[in-house]
Amino acid sequence: MTYGNKIEALGPPTRRAIFERLAAGPLPVGKLAETLPVSRPAVSQHLKALKAAGLVTETREGTARIYRVDPTGVAELRDYFDRFWDVALGAYKRSLEGGDA
Amino acid sequence: MTYGNKIEALGPPTRRAIFERLAAGPLPVGKLAETLPVSRPAVSQHLKALKAAGLVTETREGTARIYRVDPTGVAELRDYFDRFWDVALGAYKRSLEGGDA
DNA sequence: CCTATTGGTAAGTATTGACTTACTGAGTAA
DNA sequence: TTACTCAGTAAGTCAATACTTACCAATAGG
Numbered sequence: 702m703t704y705g706n707k708i709e710a711l712g713p714p715t716r717r718a719i720f721e722r723l724a725a726g727p728l729p730v731g732k733l734a735e736t737l738p739v740s741r742p743a744v745s746q747h748l749k750a751l752k753a754a755g756l757v758t759e760t761r762e763g764t765a766r767i768y769r770v771d772p773t774g775v776a777e778l779r780d781y782f783d784r785f786w787d788v789a790l791g792a793y794k795r796s797l798e799g800g801d802a
Numbered sequence: 803m804t805y806g807n808k809i810e811a812l813g814p815p816t817r818r819a820i821f822e823r824l825a826a827g828p829l830p831v832g833k834l835a836e837t838l839p840v841s842r843p844a845v846s847q848h849l850k851a852l853k854a855a856g857l858v859t860e861t862r863e864g865t866a867r868i869y870r871v872d873p874t875g876v877a878e879l880r881d882y883f884d885r886f887w888d889v890a891l892g893a894y895k896r897s898l899e900g901g902d903a
Numbered sequence: 904c905c906t907a908t909t910g911g912t913a914a915g916t917a918t919t920g921a922c923t924t925a926c927t928g929a930g931t932a933a
Numbered sequence: 934t935t936a937c938t939c940a941g942t943a944a945g946t947c948a949a950t951a952c953t954t955a956c957c958a959a960t961a962g963g
Contacts, residue, residue, distance in 0.1 A: 705815065705818060708813060708818065709813050709814075709815070711809050712810050712812075712813030713810075713813075721886075723890075723893075724886060724889050724893060725889070725893055726893045726896070727893070727897045729940085730939075730940055730941090731938095739921085739923090740922070740923065741939090741940075742922085742923080742924085742925095742940085742942080743923080745940065745942085746921080747921090761930090763930060763931070763938090763939085764929065764930045764937095764940070765939060765940080766939080766940065766941085769893075769894060769897060770893065770894065772887065772890050772894050775883065775886055775890050775891075776887055779883040779884055782876065782880040783880055785825060785876055785880075786873065786876045786877055786880045788825050788826070789825045789871040789873050790876075792824075792825060792826060792827045792870075792871065793871065793873050795827070796827065796828045814951070817951095830909080830910085831909075831910055832908090832909065840951085840952070840953090841953065842910070842911095843910085843912080843952085843954085844953080845910095846910065846911055847950095848951090850911085862960095864908090864909085864960060865907095865959065865960045866908090866909060866960095867909080867910065
C-alpha cells in the first residue's frame with residue numbers, strides 16, 4: 702500500500718511488462734497472458750501482487766476478470782519521485798557548494 | 803541504465819533504505835552501514851548495484867568512498883512515472899467513458 | 904617499513920520468489 | 934444437469950539473490 706511496496710511490486714520485469722500493457726487499456730487475464738512468454742497462472746499471480754500493491758484494480762464481467770491500472774497508485778509513485786528528486790537535488794547542490802563531506 | 807533497471811535496483815528494501823539515506827546527503831560506506839541492520843560488505847554490494855543502475859555516484863577521498871544520489875537518475879524515474887501517469891489516466895478515462903471492455 | 908583505516912571482492916549459504924503443471928471454482932449456455 | 938470458458942489456487946522446482954565471514958587492496962601516518 703505504501704510507495705515502497707509499489708516500487709517493489711514493479712521490480713520483476715514480467716510484472717512490469719504486465720503493468721505497462723495494462724497502461725494502454727484494460728485487459729482480461731487470458732489476453733494478457735497471450736502476449737507474454739509465461740503461463741496464465743503466472744500472470745494471475747503477478748496480478749495478485751500488483752493488486753495488493755494498489756497498482757491495479759479488478760472488475761468482473763461474467764467469468765472474465767478485467768484488470769486496469771489504478772491511476773491513484775501511479776500518482777503515488779510519481780509524487781514520491783517528485784519529492785525525492787527535490788530532496789536529492791538539494792542535497793547534491795549542497796554537497797557541491799559547501800564542500801561538506 | 804534504463805528506467806527498468808532503476809526500478810529493479812530499488813526493489814530490495816535494504817537497497818531502498820540506502821538510497822533514501824543518501825538522498826539526505828553524501829555518506830561513506832562505513833557510516834551508511836552503521837545505520838543499517840546489515841554488514842558493511844552487504845552495503846558495498848548494494849551500492850555497486852545502485853551505481854550500475856545509474857542511481858548513485860562514487861567519489862574517492864583518501865581511503866574513503868563517498869556516495870551520492872545521482873539527480874539525473876532520479877529525474878529519469880520521475881519522468882517515467884510522469885509519462886506513465888498520463889497514459890494510464892487516459893486509458894482509465896477511456897475505459898470508463900467508452901465502456902470499451 | 905609497519906600499522907591502521909576504509910572498503911571492495913570471493914566464496915558459500917539459505918531464503919526468496921518466479922515459474923510450471925495440476926486442480927478447483929464460478930459463471931454461462933445448451 | 935452437463936459441458937464449456939475463464940481464471941484463481943495448490944504444490945513443487947529451480948534459479949536468483951541478499952546476506953554472511955574471510956580475505957585482499959589501497960591510502961595515510963608513525
